[in-house]
Amino acid sequence: MAEASALKKSLPKINKVDAPYWQAAAAGKLVLQKCRDCGKVQFFPRVACVDCFSGALDWVEAKGAGKIHSFTWVRVPRNPAFKEDAPICYINVMLDEGVIVESRLVGDSKDKVKMGDRVRVVFQETHSPEIKLPMFELMGSPR
Amino acid sequence: MRRKKVCLVSYGSTEYSRKSEESVLTHYANAIRQALERARLHKKEVRGLSITTQASPDFSPHVAEQLGLEVDWVLNGDYGGAGGVMSVRRAADAIECGHLEVAVLVGGNSFDKSVAHQRPLEYQRANYVDVYGYGGPNSLMALIQRLHMENYGTTLEQIGKIAVAQRANAINNPQALFREPMSMQDYLKSRMISDPIRLFDCVMPCSGAECVILASEEKAKKITDKLVYLVTDAEISHYQVADMQPDKTTFGTKVVGERIFSEVRREDIDLLEIYDDYPIAVMIQIEDLGFCKKGDGGKFVDARDLTYNGDFPVNTGGGELSVGQAGLAGGFLHIVEALRQLRGEAEGHQVKQAERALVTGIGWLNYGRNLGTTAAIVIERRQ
Numbered sequence A: 001m002a003e004a005s006a007l008k009k010s011l012p013k014i015n016k017v018d019a020p021y022w023q024a025a026a027a028g029k030l031v032l033q034k035c036r037d038c039g040k041v042q043f044f045p046r047v048a049c050v051d052c053f054s055g056a057l058d059w060v061e062a063k064g065a066g067k068i069h070s071f072t073w074v075r076v077p078r079n080p081a082f083k084e085d086a087p088i089c090y091i092n093v094m095l096d097e098g099v100i101v102e103s104r105l106v107g108d109s110k111d112k113v114k115m116g117d118r119v120r121v122v123f124q125e126t127h128s129p130e131i132k133l134p135m136f137e138l139m140g141s142p143r
Numbered sequence B: 001m002r003r004k005k006v007c008l009v010s011y012g013s014t015e016y017s018r019k020s021e022e023s024v025l026t027h028y029a030n031a032i033r034q035a036l037e038r039a040r041l042h043k044k045e046v047r048g049l050s051i052t053t054q055a056s057p058d059f060s061p062h063v064a065e066q067l068g069l070e071v072d073w074v075l076n077g078d079y080g081g082a083g084g085v086m087s088v089r090r091a092a093d094a095i096e097c098g099h100l101e102v103a104v105l106v107g108g109n110s111f112d113k114s115v116a117h118q119r120p121l122e123y124q125r126a127n128y129v130d131v132y133g134y135g136g137p138n139s140l141m142a143l144i145q146r147l148h149m150e151n152y153g154t155t156l157e158q159i160g161k162i163a164v165a166q167r168a169n170a171i172n173n174p175q176a177l178f179r180e181p182m183s184m185q186d187y188l189k190s191r192m193i194s195d196p197i198r199l200f201d202c203v204m205p206c207s208g209a210e211c212v213i214l215a216s217e218e219k220a221k222k223i224t225d226k227l228v229y230l231v232t233d234a235e236i237s238h239y240q241v242a243d244m245q246p247d248k249t250t251f252g253t254k255v256v257g258e259r260i261f262s263e264v265r266r267e268d269i270d271l272l273e274i275y276d277d278y279p280i281a282v283m284i285q286i287e288d289l290g291f292c293k294k295g296d297g298g299k300f301v302d303a304r305d306l307t308y309n310g311d312f313p314v315n316t317g318g319g320e321l322s323v324g325q326a327g328l329a330g331g332f333l334h335i336v337e338a339l340r341q342l343r344g345e346a347e348g349h350q351v352k353q354a355e356r357a358l359v360t361g362i363g364w365l366n367y368g369r370n371l372g373t374t375a376a377i378v379i380e381r382r383q
Helices: A002-006 A019-026 A080-085 B024-039 B060-067 B080-096 B123-128 B137-152 B156-170 B184-189 B217-223 B253-260 B279-288 B297-303 B319-323 B327-342
Strands: A031-035 A057-061 A065-074 A088-095 A100-106 A118-125 A132-138 B006-013 B048-053 B073-076 B102-109 B192-195 B208-216 B227-237 B271-273 B356-365 B371-382
Touching: A019 A031, A019 A057, A019 A132, A065 A100, A065 B137, A088 B137, A100 A118, B006 B024, B006 B080, B006 B217, B006 B327, B024 B060, B024 B102, B024 B208, B048 B060, B048 B080, B048 B327, B060 B073, B073 B080, B080 B102, B080 B208, B080 B227, B080 B327, B080 B356, B080 B371, B102 B327, B137 B192, B137 B279, B137 B297, B137 B356, B156 B184, B156 B279, B156 B297, B156 B319, B208 B217, B208 B327, B217 B227, B227 B253, B253 B279, B253 B356, B253 B371, B271 B327, B279 B297, B279 B356, B319 B327, B327 B356, B327 B371
Parallel strands: A100 A132, B048 B073, B048 B102, B271 B356
Antiparallel strands: A031 A057, A065 A088, A065 A118, A065 B192, A088 A100, A118 A132, B006 B208, B006 B227, B102 B208, B227 B371, B356 B371
16 A cells, blocks of 8 residues: 555645645645735645634735745655655745745756745646646746 | 652663564563663552554553553653653653652654554645655755754854764763764765755664653652652743744744743753754754854854763763664653663763753654744752
8 A cells, every 4th residue: 555655746635624725726826825804824724824813714826936945955755756856956935925835946947046046936737637736946947 | 830749760771773673562561661670660550651652553542451551641642752751741740630650651663564654644744745755854854954054154064063972972872773983074974865964964763662750759769769850841832833934943942941941040951862853953952942042053062062071961872863763762762861861870971960951852843844842851860
């Protein structure tokens, strides 16, 4: 069982809480939760506002831009199915909306990454036709 | 908060192995048996059991049955690397309340392939981290280390000094898997894993178990004349959770330290057993505990001798970095070593003046921030 699943790159197990996020990603949009009561913007998707605990959370579209907050080059991915992609540039991005998201840096110029570099979101196809993963590339990368 | 009437009366450690497929239950039994024998306790006197592991799907009540223990108190001490310290806190609460007199706390790991091991990743790790091909905890700590180096000018040599000093401590510790000397060059040249994290920044997973026995003061006095008291303790889980722009280089240990040092003085601590899944985590905790300013951890370790006979003894048996990490027993290793030191039983790596020790635990690298659980205890030998 473990062996069979290990051969495939990990995909999100979409649940009731985060389904809207993944539907938006499949349509090429990066969305975040925004609290209707206190205005807090948060990520990852949750059932309550992390500030005021309100359950009234709207999905708002992010600009899809931010800067590299930190990064590492993964030589040994946890799931061996990712080995063909290694070294993987695993990143924390500080979105312009003021939230940190974890993701991967892609694109031809990724080797030049530095702290603070501006990045923009791209949506990467996966082996599931329904799922696209938000990743990032350096601004100024050829599209 | 100050504790009055709870003692740590015994400890047990199994051998560590990188290959053994012995069941985790056997490791538990071996560690518990050693701890009982050291305290000359019969297992019928044990009325509480706490289990900390990721290597078995069985919960603590099932394990109590498997070990043949009838108990008044049972706990899954399931708090990642802080599991040891946090279990001590839970057991101390129960003892102070009078629910029981003697509690056995055990943490362990095994490579027993006949038992379902890895629990599934939590939702946020599965859906928002693992999908990007991350490299496990090594990658998440690498993000933190890079920020510390970038923001504060911390050097690899300063971080490496912690790993090198701990190896020097391990040389005379028979339990340690790594006892050959390590130089700064060895550290710097070790293979890159998830940069800036290198091989010698990482712990070696192994199998084994660690056990600690707690007792009420009254019972403790009947068990041993080496009385080691729990003095004060604190924890915080998910520090900065509502902050979407958290400071990744400050752990909840900052809050824990403020609470701890409202009860005892920093200068009265003789030795520190600091949870060391990575050397950078040790440096950050030294800062967060207030031994130096945030960002000055590099300069602090430059100026101090961290070995067991130095002026700031840290991880005196080698820590997880040199002894090995038997899964969540890693959070117990530090408590056991502190206890060994305060009882004067750390042969070959004994701190000369060892009356008071600070032990920390940290666990669960979390989404976008740093650590899920952070905790600490201070224990003290009294004549």
